Amino acid sequence: MIKKLLILFLFLMPFISVAQGNNTSPVLLQMRNGKVYFDNVYALSPAFKKADLYNKAQNWFKGDEKTTTTANEKKGEIIGTYTTRVNIGTTGNYYFVRVVVDIIVYDATYEVKVYDVYEKPIEKGISNEYSKIEYRWWDFRRGHPWSGDDEPLFRGISAAVNGVMDSLGNEMNK
Numbered sequence: 001m002i003k004k005l006l007i008l009f010l011f012l013m014p015f016i017s018v019a020q021g022n023n024t025s026p027v028l029l030q031m032r033n034g035k036v037y038f039d040n041v042y043a044l045s046p047a048f049k050k051a052d053l054y055n056k057a058q059n060w061f062k063g064d065e066k067t068t069t070t071a072n073e074k075k076g077e078i079i080g081t082y083t084t085r086v087n088i089g090t091t092g093n094y095y096f097v098r099v100v101v102d103i104i105v106y107d108a109t110y111e112v113k114v115y116d117v118y119e120k121p122i123e124k125g126i127s128n129e130y131s132k133i134e135y136r137w138w139d140f141r142r143g144h145p146w147s148g149d150d151e152p153l154f155r156g157i158s159a160a161v162n163g164v165m166d167s168l169g170n171e172m173n174k
Helices: 002-015 050-060 134-141 150-172
Strands: 016-019 027-032 038-043 066-072 077-087 094-106 109-122
Touching (some): 027 038, 027 134, 027 150, 038 150, 050 077, 050 094, 050 150, 077 150, 094 150, 109 150, 134 150
Antiparallel strands (some): 016 027, 038 109, 077 094, 094 109
């Protein structure tokens, strides 16, 4: 059993990036080709058909923090953005984090991809524009954080992506 887990771990290592901050638990962000990139395929009841799942995915994209950019019913694909706020400790600083969410539906399954992760600091003295997260993540996981906000920011990004997957899963399983 341990040998199988080790083989699985070695297989997944190129796709997962880990950084250890001050907290005892590591920060995990999936990566692909040097970019933060999450993806997963979910199996549902065989009773769920592609058209129904497409409508559920469209419904999930409704809301203030979500915007649909592309919808192709024939392909069963909807692409949009999701924006959330990540609070950083007691400093009063926070970040807006924006990601692209790509949902592809099939009969009884759907695939979710989350990529193009951008952060926008809301803090005095910092330019308040969106920037990609990869350079900051690269430095952080090598022990060179840009600021004390890095660890809570990356934990917030990880939690936000998990929240996307969970809330979408709740919608798709209705």
